[in-house]
Amino acid sequence: MTIELIYHFFILTGLVIIGVLIYLRFLSKRMMKVILEMIDLNTKLEYDLHQFLPNTLNLLRKLKIDDYFYTIHYLNTTIERSNPKREKQVEKTIQREDYQITIGIVPRHSRGEQVFINTVVLEILSVLIEMNILIHIKVIHEALYKFSKLQTFLLHDAKNLAQFIGSLSYNIHHLETHYKKDRFINYLKETLPVISRSSAKIIGLLEMQKETDDTLPPENTIDIKSLLENLTKHYKLPNTINGQASIIAEEYMVISIFDNLLKNIYDKSLQEASVTCRIDIDNLESHVRIVISDTGNFIGDRNRLFELFYSTKKGGLGIGLHQAQNIAQSMGGDIRILPDMPGVTLEVILPKTQKV
Amino acid sequence: MPTLLLVEDDIALRKQIRFSLEENFTVLEAENRKEATELLRKNPIDVVILDLGLPPNEGTPEEGLIVLSSILNHYASKVIILTGQKTEGVALEAIKSGAFDYLLKPASMEKILFSVERAILFKDAEKELEKQGIKKISFDIEVGKGLQPLRDEADKHVILKVLKDTNFNVYQSAKILGVKRESLYYFLKKFGLKRTHDD
Numbered sequence: 364m365t366i367e368l369i370y371h372f373f374i375l376t377g378l379v380i381i382g383v384l385i386y387l388r389f390l391s392k393r394m395m396k397v398i399l400e401m402i403d404l405n406t407k408l409e410y411d412l413h414q415f416l417p418n419t420l421n422l423l424r425k426l427k428i429d430d431y432f433y434t435i436h437y438l439n440t441t442i443e444r445s446n447p448k449r450e451k452q453v454e455k456t457i458q459r460e461d462y463q464i465t466i467g468i469v470p471r472h473s474r475g476e477q478v479f480i481n482t483v484v485l486e487i488l489s490v491l492i493e494m495n496i497l498i499h500i501k502v503i504h505e506a507l508y509k510f511s512k513l514q515t516f517l518l519h520d521a522k523n524l525a526q527f528i529g530s531l532s533y534n535i536h537h538l539e540t541h542y543k544k545d546r547f548i549n550y551l552k553e554t555l556p557v558i559s560r561s562s563a564k565i566i567g568l569l570e571m572q573k574e575t576d577d578t579l580p581p582e583n584t585i586d587i588k589s590l591l592e593n594l595t596k597h598y599k600l601p602n603t604i605n606g607q608a609s610i611i612a613e614e615y616m617v618i619s620i621f622d623n624l625l626k627n628i629y630d631k632s633l634q635e636a637s638v639t640c641r642i643d644i645d646n647l648e649s650h651v652r653i654v655i656s657d658t659g660n661f662i663g664d665r666n667r668l669f670e671l672f673y674s675t676k677k678g679g680l681g682i683g684l685h686q687a688q689n690i691a692q693s694m695g696g697d698i699r700i701l702p703d704m705p706g707v708t709l710e711v712i713l714p715k716t717q718k719v
Numbered sequence: 720m721p722t723l724l725l726v727e728d729d730i731a732l733r734k735q736i737r738f739s740l741e742e743n744f745t746v747l748e749a750e751n752r753k754e755a756t757e758l759l760r761k762n763p764i765d766v767v768i769l770d771l772g773l774p775p776n777e778g779t780p781e782e783g784l785i786v787l788s789s790i791l792n793h794y795a796s797k798v799i800i801l802t803g804q805k806t807e808g809v810a811l812e813a814i815k816s817g818a819f820d821y822l823l824k825p826a827s828m829e830k831i832l833f834s835v836e837r838a839i840l841f842k843d844a845e846k847e848l849e850k851q852g853i854k855k856i857s858f859d860i861e862v863g864k865g866l867q868p869l870r871d872e873a874d875k876h877v878i879l880k881v882l883k884d885t886n887f888n889v890y891q892s893a894k895i896l897g898v899k900r901e902s903l904y905y906f907l908k909k910f911g912l913k914r915t916h917d918d
Contacts, residue, residue: 512778519772522803523729525825530735533828537739550738554731561731630775633751676775 390476397425398487410495412442419488423468426480430469431488437462437496438503453481455489462496464489509672512680520561557597560622563615583614587651591642594621598629601637606644608651611716616690620698623683624655624709630676631659649715650696656708665700665707720745721765721839724796726755726786728774736768739828740835750774752786759789764796766819766838768831771802771809780804784812791817793883795845797838801826815859856880875910878903887914 400422408414416433423431432446432454438461446452447469454467466489470481538544588607595602610617625640632638638659645652663675669688674681688698696713723744727733728751737746747762749755751774758764767790771783783802790796797819802809810821819841820834845855856876860869878896885891893903906912 519777519803522824523732526801526803527729527732527735529825530732530739530828534735534738547738550734554734558731561729633753633775677779677781679776680778 387476390480394426394480394483397422398483401487401491405491405495410498412492412495412499415491415495416442416444423484426484427471427477428468428481428484429471431467432469433464433466433492435462435464435466435492435496438500453485455485457489457493461500462493464492464496466492512672513682556593560594560597560618563618563622566615566619584609584611585614585617587617587644587653590617591621591625591644591653594618594625595640595642598625598632600625600628600632601639602642603639604642604644606646608644608646608715610651610713612694612713616694617713620687620690620711620713621653623687624698624711626683628655628657628659631657635659651713651715653711653713654701654708655711656704657706659706661707668700668707669698721842722747722762723835724749724755724758724762724764724767726750726767726773726783727770727801728772728777729770736828736831739832744835752782755786756789759794759796764794765842766835767796767798768801768835769798769818771800771804771813780806780809780813784809784816787813787816787818795842797842799831799834799838801831817857854880871910874906875912878906878910879912882912882914 401419404418404422405415408418412435420431430447430449432444432452433442434444434446435442446467449469451473452467452469453473454465456466457464466485468481468485468488470477473481534547538547586607586609588604591604595604628638628640638657640655640657643654645654661675664673667673669684670681671685672681673685684698691698691711691713694713694717696711698709698711701708701710721744723740724747725733725737725740726749727736730750733748733750737748740746744766747758747764749758755767755769759767769783769786769790771780771787772778773782773786776782780802783800783804787798787800790798798817799820799822800810800813800818801822801824803824813821819838822830822834848855856873858872858876860872878892881892881895882889885895889900889903889907893900896903
């Protein structure tokens with residue numbers, strides 16, 4: 364009789380435990396489902412707190428949470444939902460240098476398993492809010508940083524241009540003698556190709572993201588070898604140029620591509636001794652292939668070389684190679700790093716004529 | 720004719736400034752730190768017009784400030800900064816280092832010429848005073864910390880200047896300073912003065 368009772372007791376206890384486990388499994392499944400829906404909603408709304416928070420209530424109600432409230436301050440912004448001030452509410456506050464978050468939930472009750480659900484939901488909500496704020500702050504900081512870099516770059520050139528115009532105008536007003544006039548013209552002759560290259564570079568930068576007007580075909584025939592000779596001469600780069608080819612293209616585009624590539628080698632030559640560059644030009648059937656390599660060292664991530672605003676130089680803008688690749692692609696060509704080559708060896712492919 | 724070094728990476732601008740100056744000065748040109756250092760080493764230069772945004776870091780004043788510090792530590796040239804780097808910190812650093820003038824681009828040619836003429840005037844006056852045995856030494860000191868740090872800084876700068884003038888000849892330096900060689904060695908140890916590669 365006693366043994367039978369003990370058996371019954373164990374069977375009953377086992378059933379109760381199984382029941383509890385099944386219930387807990389059901390609860391956690393339901394909770395997990397809602398949490399995943401919340402994460403999914405946040406992703407769909409692109410981590411925008413202003414949209415995410417007002418749309419969360421329906422999901423919370425599935426977990427017996429009737430209401431919620433929050434006060435969030437970040438980057439001079441405040442998002443608020445008033446506190447209903449009920450007895451059962453649970454809240455959490457996060458204080459950081461850049462932001463403050465107060466988030467609270469009002470559960471239907473705070474008994475049994477609901478206490479556990481309340482804690483988990485509050486934690487998940489605060490993590491999502493904090494993550495969204497951090498993403499937002501990071502995006503804004505990065506945008507501002509990149510904007511200021513771009514501004515510095517353009518300002519540097521714009522200020523030089525303004526100084527150049529000022530000095531030019533002063534000199535024009537002081538050309539009293541023939542000797543002075545001749546000297547002045549000689550200086551201008553010497554610098555005009557450079558001015559033209561600089562303006563090509565700026566035009567290339569400004570046109571970088573612009574749709575090109577492809578109804579008019581370019582008409583300039585560009586001798587690649589002579590263009591590269593001029594650029595290497597300008598940057599005083601010891602070089603070997605093999606091969607010859609010419610293409611029909613917009614001159615400013617081609618100048619912009621090679622000026623950016625050779626400027627990088629020039630910058631290296633200022634920090635390392637005896638940097639030389641080698642350029643091989645292959646005249647293919649419909650394209651021209653130019654391989655540019657140098658003897659300088661490369662420290663950085665080769666895979667990120669064409670990434671916009673990625674620079675291995677301190678204070679570098681990180682726009683040159685991206686711009687060069689962008690222009691080459693818009694012409695129907697490309698620039699890539701040749702694998703298995705020492706340092707950085709770049710291959711530039713350009714079509715001989717651009718399709719209309 | 721006084722010699723002037725123009726350190727500017729923009730060749731078009733450099734040529735225009737050169738044109739305005741070369742009637743009255745011997746003008747040398749450099750477009751980066753390497754060329755500037757080379758020219759400074761080989762030529763006695765009275766005035767340097769220095770752009771701070773030099774390659775490979777045109778967007779920052781870093782390269783220019785290195786050139787500035789190198790000139791002020793090793794040469795007696797007057798330095799006029801002509802730059803587009805408009806931040807208070809940079810201007811403050813340049814002036815603290817001992818730049819003669821700080822002009823923001825775009826600056827009128829009249830302003831540049833005026834500044835160069837003043838720099839030459841100061842340079843000539845200093846040369847004249849040097850002939851009379853008077854040397855100008857400048858250094859920065861935080862006021863309000865008593866007189867001892869001021870005395871130490873003055874001692875250090877005078878000793879360093881004389882050592883540089885005598886090419887770090889301790890015997891000659893001690894003679895010029897009017898102290899015993901042992902005393903000079905004591906100061907060298909106290910201030911941690913050593914001959915650097917540049918010296």
